[in-house]
Amino acid sequence: MDSKKRVTYFGKIFLSYSVMILLSVTFISIFYYLHLANQKQEEYAKNAKTDLDFMYTQTRMVVDNIDRLAMQLAxxxxxxxxxxxxxxxxxxxxxxxxxxxxxxxxxxxxxxxxxxxxxxxxxxxxxxxxxxxxxxxxxxxxxxxxxxxxxxxxxxxxxxxxxxxxxxxxxxxxxxxxxxxxxxxxxxxxxxxxxxxxxxxxLHLTNSTLNDVYIINGATGSMVYGSNKEMNELFKDRRFDGSSGSELITSGTAKYVTSYEKSRFNSWIFVKAVPYETYQEEMGAVKQTIIQTAAIVMLFGLALSYLIALNMYRPWKKMIREHEEIKRTMEQNKPIIRTRLIYDILNNHIMDFKPMPSALQQSNVHFPHEYFAVLLAVPNFKNDEDIPDSSLRLLAFSTIETALLKKLPIAGTLLDHGQFGFILNLEQEEMGESTQALLTQYLHETNEMLQLQCQVSLQFAIGRSYESLNSVYQSYAEAKRVLNCKALFNKSDVTFMQEMESDNRFEYPLAVQKELVHYIMATNEEKADGCISEFFENYVYSGRYPRERLLEMILMLISNVMNELYQEGYDTAISMNLLDLDGCPNNVELEQFITRYIHELIKRLQQQQQEGISYSLYIAKAINFIETNYAGNISIGDIAEYVGLSVNYLSRVFKAEAGKPPLEYLSRYRISRSIELLKGESRCSLQEVSQLVGYQDAHSFIRFFKKYEGITPGDYRKKLLEKKPSHGKNHQMSEE
Known part of the structure; x- marks a missing residue:
């Protein structure tokens, strides 16, 4: 794309942001000016009302004095x-x-x-x-x-x-x-x-000249107070409706902002008139301030628009350049232009398949046979930094298509996640062993060639064959199903859908599970690695077992190992996620992933065993929790949560340290506390004692008391009562 078009794109982005900022500032300035104008009018009206009320009050006070004199004389x-x-x-x-x-x-x-x-x-x-x-x-x-x-x-x-x-x-x-x-x-x-x-x-009472306040006779329209002839003419024929109000009065070229208030005891009207020029001067100053502020904001906004437009244009510029590179590459590889049509066929995006043969012919695609199957290829680049290189991916795709076209009619497309998809045109409906062997040979030859030219290895998955193009999407879905198990393939495997559905049955490797658990608990990485290698040789690399079931079995195996470790009281929380094994591109990396996972578990157990010297601190903390909260309804889970250990692990180390499990220690402590209550002078009932020591009902309390003391709490209290009189009698005899 030439520089003029690039400048045009930048100009459009800059113009859009500039217009948005300019319009925003303009609208805000206008609304703010109108708000200030309304506020200024309200201020004028408020000041005028204050002056008029004051003038009216003082006038009324003078008149009241005269009325009082008249009353005095009367x-x-x-x-x-x-x-x-x-x-x-x-x-x-x-x-x-x-x-x-x-x-x-x-x-x-x-x-x-x-x-x-x-x-x-x-x-x-x-x-x-x-x-x-x-x-x-x-x-x-x-x-x-x-x-x-x-x-x-x-x-x-x-x-x-x-x-x-x-x-x-x-x-x-x-x-x-x-x-x-x-x-x-x-x-x-x-x-x-x-x-x-x-x-x-x-005027002496108001302490003001009140040059802009006038009094008008409402009955005659004549001016009672005020010597301004222009005002006299202004108010001569003026009607003032209502008891008070404000309005703009024009007389010739003169304008006045007037406020008025009618007297409630005679026909006088008090009017305050301020020249409109005074109001205009004040609003002119406000307008000037708003314009200056808006100009500064607009300049700042234009600068900000330029920076934002420049920042927004950079990714577009990069995309444009990439588009140009892709366009040049596609011009060099014109067969790829038809990939969109093949992509729509694979994903069943075609609404009408009747014009499809002519569309394929226009794209220089020829399918002479009646049957179709789908081939999916997953490229594995030698270096991870090669993956984003679109030109290398296009080169790999073009090389595969060119090589396969020499063997059989095909048409390919680029798919999501970096995969390549090809429609294979076959002579026979059933894909027998001979056909599979021939296709495998073609694909291995292509793979070897691509490894030499591009250092890229391929994994292939092939779905069943179907009779028409409008059923090709089913073969595509089957090929994707095969690739879901690519973690069990070799780097250059060719796998057919028929192989996925073989009925080879196999038993769950329980012996492998037990060995792995033993080696992990013994923190023996070497033995654990040997166990994993033997498992992969017998089950994965041999290729004798259905891959879908095999992948499920591997997940089950590692999950069961972790569960056994947890049951033994070990904390199996590690940073790796077992479900990430689906992302392994081949069986070699899958074995490496499982090995790293087992190593992480062994490191976690070693860490816990090294921390074992401070187990007495955990037990002391657990005992303190029991003796503090024994009266409540606590469980071993509450104790384990407080201490920060799993339930099984706490039970094991608690018994090793304290000689008894946590719940038994809790029960014995509750009974010891109940004995103190039975010996006391409070005379609590058995139900009250049971609740005070943490038992919800007296039956449970009696059962545990008899278990640890050999008698019921009632019999224990009777024995205490029988001993008290004898002690009292001996005490009395000693006093005598």
Whole structure:
């Protein structure tokens, strides 16, 4: 493959990783920016609500102070008397009332004026001018409007007022119907507060200029507080739905992020408006930070993509080169191109066999005869490092096929696990002795030639012959069955399926098993090797016995040897796995494997015998376990697990050291403990004593007690009781 195509493959890998990283970083950056924008909006709304709540609270506090003053004035006794009967008082008494009201506001610059309206005589008493008839009163129009409202308390509004010769003043007017204890109003108390002084007081209480907070009259849309004309136009026709909220308001080219909250005691609306440019500047800084971070991550990601793509491309590059080498080799060996078709026939992957003859002819395969069998060849390379060399394997395959084609019609293919498969085209259905002998001769000649040219030896397995190609897979399955026993073949054996089914019966070599066990326990490697060699000569190399049964018998033989050793108390755990013998390529290596296995067992037994000098430590540990846990339901298996030895081995060494088996030692110790309990003053029942020393029922306790003491525990206790009075009597006589 040329360099341009290789660069294209690398570019595709690099591009795929780069796009994945770029898209990931882009999506994450966008989502993070949207999250921060939403967070910033929530922050603005939270700050605005805090400011508006504070402004609202302070406004309410000032209004409450004015209401308290109005309440204080409304409770003046003379005032209520004159409301009920204004005709019964003279001008002097009204003058005193006026001075009383005047004194309430004279020291507070917040108040502009206070006046009283008497409904019964339709007169107005002011704190500055005195009595007015309603028809002559300068604030008559607003007062009449208040009369129409009825007895609604705490109502107030912003308006402009002019009294006598004074200039016009903007005030906030509070009206309270009087008297407060009557259902029917007999008059009104009106308190006029200077607007500018009211808001100066409010700003002083909030300790802030609150330039971005405005108060709007919700009924008229006019601005109550705030001198910004642009804001006045902005809020003039604006509707604020709900008790509070936030929105983006646009007026011409100007945009404002606004939050509002409606007053619960009048028609005022508190609004905070922040220029949108301020919000944009803050989000612009956040955006810049995100872009810079994303750029750094993308650069790092591109570098990482390059390294990953380079690392991922290396195995592809190696595969491409191997593919090129295989392609060149296959061009040199064009007959191998048809191997895929033969592979499908062997594995029964062909759905329709009708077009098969023409397909074989197109692949230059000719089968003139009617019968077919399958030959499997297993190459054994001289050196293990030669196995991965595909060119050597292809050369071996091509050499075999070329040599056999000179003898009979065949077609081959490469199979799994390094095996070669060939379809043999035969003249006769039955593969008799003459045919087998002829095939064996051909295959031996091929094997010798291949050993000289390639230093490769072959093992051959041949299945039965069948009449058509669509039954060849059965012969292939039989040949594989033969190869399952290749561990019993020689390096260059030719084995037919018929040989596997011979009915040669043989007895299990029990004498060999006994000899092996004896030599292993004696740790005599030389004798054990001789026993194994004799066994292989008589059973394996002779070829007289069916191989499938022989392989089973070898597994059984070694397993029984290990079991006998285990029964004798030896630990047979070694690093080798007996089932690995299936991987032996021939009978020589199988013998070597079995020999190594026996050697490992002997080394394990030698190690255990060398450790035998410390057996007393194990016995001490076992005795300590028994004397600590005798009251529980323990078994010899529990003792062996605690000590770390097998049950049989523990029993053997325990008896050798302690003079009795572990269970007998446990029983004797339990009985000794029960005697101490019977002698004690606790007066436990036999059932309680039996449970305290580890017996689940009294019958077992009585049986073992009688076994070791000669009497039952009940009789033993009676004897103890019989001895106690005599001792007591002798003691009394000695005292006398």
């Amino acid at each position: 409770l003046i006794p003379d005032l209520n008397a004159k409301l009920v009967n204004p005709f019964g008082s003279d001008m002097y008494e009204f003058s005193l009332l006026k001075e009383n009201l005047r004194n309430q506001i004279s020291t507070n610059p917040l108040f502009y004026s206070i006046y009283l309206y008497f409904k019964l005589n339709d007169k107005v008493l002011t704190t500055n001018e005195g009595f007015y008839s309603i028809s002559d009163f300068y604030d008559r129009q607003w007062l009449e409007g208040m009369k129409k409202q009825g007895s609604e308390p705490n109502d107030y509004e912003i308006r402009r007022i002019q009294r006598s010769m004074d200039p016009e003043v903007e005030v906030i007017s509070f009206s309270r119907p009087l008297p407060i204890t009557s259902k029917e109003a007999l008059g009104n108390l009106i308190i006029n507060v200077k607007k500018d002084v009211f808001f100066d007081t409010l």
